[in-house]
Amino acid sequence: MNILKxxxxxxxVISTIFISGAIAWELWNIYAVINNITIPSSLNFIFWIERFAITAHLIEAVIAAVYASGKGKAPLKYAVYTFFVGTVALMELFSKEENGIKKPV
Structure with a gap:
């Protein structure tokens, strides 16, 4: 198997696990705020990293949704896929196949 594949x-796999964890982390934060649970200030750095990652993946998902239909893919499905996978999904979307091998555009 090709090393790049x-x-x-x-x-x-790692991105999907981390984004799922980030969503769970943010849900825990919302739960804590609603129920007046004090969150240690030492965790603020993790929250900022998590929010940056979620925002970046959301922007990538919007880009994928806009361009997916032009590439013959279902926009919503590809946007969700891109949200969890990230840049790799965008690279797949914008690559072109030549002789069965995906090449970057």
């Missing part, structure tokens, strides 16, 4: 698959 293997690396892309590893990134996809």
């Amino acid at each position: 293997t690396l892309a698959m590893i990134i996809k």
